[in-house]
Amino acid sequence: MTDLVAIVGGRVVTGTGLQIECGTVLVSRGRIEAVGSELDVPHEARVINASGCWVLPGLIDPHSHIGAHEEANGPAGFDGSEVSNPVTAGVRAIDAVNIEDIAFQDALAGGITTVVVKPGSGNPIGGQSVAMKTAGGRSIDEQVVRAELGLKSALGENPKQAYGERKQMPSTRLGIALVIRQALLDAQDYVERRRRAEADGAPFARDLGKEALAAALDGTLTWEQHAHRHDDIATALRIADEFGLRLVINHGTEAHKLANVLAERDVPVIFGPILSSRSKVEVRESDPANLAALAAAGVRVALTTDHPVVPIGHLALQAAVAVRAGLPRDVAIAAMTSSAAEIAGIADRVGAIEPGRDGDVVLWTGDPLDVASIVREVLIEGRTVYTAERMTE
Known part of the structure; x- marks a missing residue:
């Protein structure tokens, strides 16, 4: 050929x-x-x-769990969240993706050629994401666009529920923020110990979780913050300021309430999913018009299906619904293509x-x-x- x-x-x-x-x-x-x-x-x-x-x-879906939360495979195909510990920064989504998940066929039928696969949101710090093509390789490694992309963190209802049911910390928003801050502080100390050991030529015990957090601290990895409510988004901004994180808001159901702040600080929002129900308290104000308000304020936006929450093949349908709610057409197209690539950090490729x-x-x-x-x-x-x-x- x-x-x-x-x-x-x-x-x-x-x-x-x-x-x-x-x-x-x-x-x-x-x-x-x-x-x-x-x-x-x-x-x-x-x-x-x-x-x-x-x-x-x-098209690009910059926030999905395709291949890690497999279609039609029940608990056997659920590998997207390692919730045995509140901080699992060392885990990598690439190790959970099954490229034979039938959802990849759905992605192609929906025009999607690149996805960012992220760990789930049960942990305050859940692990590292991967950007990959939806076809073309004999293994996932041959489909990778970028393996070291971002570090997933979650605020709000999901980690509260995951650990509150166990009667352990963190079971409140207070505790979640503390867990995140402490992990980042520990990583700062780790970086300093590593620097001293390297300077002295001394042995040093490596820690994969702290290495990932160190990469977020130096900006190598994006801080991918799951946050729906405006107060959680404010907390994300506060923590990003404290530690110099390169922040991207994921979901952003109420991000429109802080649209001017996000625009001034050039903090982008991967918005959605749009076609899902209001299944929990923190998405009670879910409305595609909120995405239009973000874009009107000058916030850089992309669209997510959060597959399998919304089937991945419906990404363009979500864009059509957003246009109906007031999002300009060119912004809607960019939210699935050029803007999605820029926000995800893969615009050099796709x-x-x-x-x-x-x-x-x-x-x-x-x-x-x-x-x-x-x-x-x-x-x-x-x-x-x-x-x-x-x-x-």
């Missing part, structure tokens, strides 16, 4: 606000080489006729149809925000991995 692919004749929506009618996308050796309306197509290229289609970058990024391209039969449109074909790094007729081996 040729390493050069030309997708011709479609309406190209780059994910960065640009639309090209009857455009051409050239993908060479897995990367986008060129995009435009009057490109010469090399004779050796494999040509995909996209006439009548909308051509978009592969999120837009522009030269240098991975050749992850999706052909839709129409406007992806029209619920009647379906995905006709999905390419990951220039290779067709899904068509509407069949899953490509």
